[in-house]
Each structure stands twice: as structure tokens, then as C-alpha cells.
Amino acid sequence: GAGVSQSPRYKVAKRGQDVALRCDPISGHVSLFWYQQALGQGPEFLTYFQNEAQLDKSGLPSDRFFAERPEGSVSTLKIQRTQQEDSAVYLCASSLLEHSPLHFGNGTRLTVT
Amino acid sequence: GQQLNQSPQSMFIQEGEDVSMNCTSSSIFNTWLWYKQDPGEGPVLLIALYKAGELTSNGRLTAQFGITRKDSFLNISASIPSDVGIYFCAGQPANTGNQFYFGTGTSLTVIP
Numbered sequence: 001g002a003g004v005s006q007s008p009r010y011k012v013a014k015r016g017q018d019v020a021l022r023c024d025p026i027s028g029h030v031s032l033f034w035y036q037q038a039l040g041q042g043p044e045f046l047t048y049f050q051n052e053a054q055l056d057k058s059g060l061p062s063d064r065f066f067a068e069r070p071e072g073s074v075s076t077l078k079i080q081r082t083q084q085e086d087s088a089v090y091l092c093a094s095s096l097l098e099h100s101p102l103h104f105g106n107g108t109r110l111t112v113t
Numbered sequence: 114g115q116q117l118n119q120s121p122q123s124m125f126i127q128e129g130e131d132v133s134m135n136c137t138s139s140s141i142f143n144t145w146l147w148y149k150q151d152p153g154e155g156p157v158l159l160i161a162l163y164k165a166g167e168l169t170s171n172g173r174l175t176a177q178f179g180i181t182r183k184d185s186f187l188n189i190s191a192s193i194p195s196d197v198g199i200y201f202c203a204g205q206p207a208n209t210g211n212q213f214y215f216g217t218g219t220s221l222t223v224i225p
Binding site for chain 2: 035050056091
């Protein structure tokens, strides 16, 4: 596709439910990033893939957060046993090469009630 | 993570005025990026900078990579109503992998 595609655009989960957020990067982009953006804040780094390898997951806030990119293309961010503090916009970005600029999707807005 | 200090936090200007905003870090960066984010959308890349001292323009936008490699500046000339939005700087530190850190944003309001 022409840009990074994320689904769903909106997700409402009851506290304790598991959620899965999907990211389709720009075709051919090697690197894929997940960011979390709280209201009124800048994006905060969560994790980064180069092809299928997860090279950095230092930003994941707890072991309830898990990301995968098994075939080096589509990625899924999974949050288990969601908590209210998980409510945020989750942004996915891809880049053509290592150190190239990031191109973002429109994000998934997660609301945990 | 890295702290990027972005200022000002918000700006209210008259249409036609010029705008300046900046971003500073506590450590040396290899790359600086500037993004604009509209409500409900993801950040859109405006300008990328790769070299200390580099000055790059994109239409009415001009950005500079500071010589110390710890700061960057974005200028918007002759502002128009569609410039409204939140502007973010992002930097990639030297020797710490591939991640980009983001500033806290500058909210720009243009009064017609």
C-alpha cells in the first residue's frame, strides 16, 4: 500500500481483556517501530524490529506488552490483561533502511474502561 | 529514555507571521527529524537532517541541525491557517541503536 496501515482505528476494552493491534508497514520497509502516545504528549518508543528480528524492546512498559513480526512484514502488538493506564494512541512507523526517517500510520486509539 | 526539550509549548500567531521553535537534547544526536501531527492522525514527516550545521528547506519550512549536535530549529515563514497543528522534533542519538526519541511538541494556532 501507499502508507502505513493500522487496524483497528479505535478499540475499547474492558479492564483485564487482551487486545491485539495490527500494523501493515510500507512494502519493502525493513524497520518497524511501535510508539505509545498519551494525550498531549509526544510519542514514546516501545519496540523496534529489523525484518523479523526484535532488536530493541526496552520501551515496553511491562511484560503484559508483547510484539511480533514473524515474517518481517506485518506486525502485531499485543497487550494482555489491559489496565486503565494502557489507554493511549498506539502508533506504528516503518522506515526503508536502518537510520532512515520514520513514516507513521494513523494509530489505534485504545480506551480501557 | 532520552529527554528532548521542545519549546515553546504553544504559540498563537497572526496569519502571515513567521514562527520559530526549537528542540534541545542532553546528548549528541546523529539525525534530527521534524514532524507535524493533526488531530486523529499520525505524525507526518516535514524535514530530515543528517549533518551538523545542515540547513534544509521544504517550501515555507526551514530546519537546521545545530552545530553542537544537541539541538535543532524549525522556522515557518508567512504562516497560513493550515499550518495549525502540533509540531514534534525527533532525534536519533549517536551509538544507541536505531530508535528515535520525540519532543513534547509545540502546538501552533494561526489566527486568520
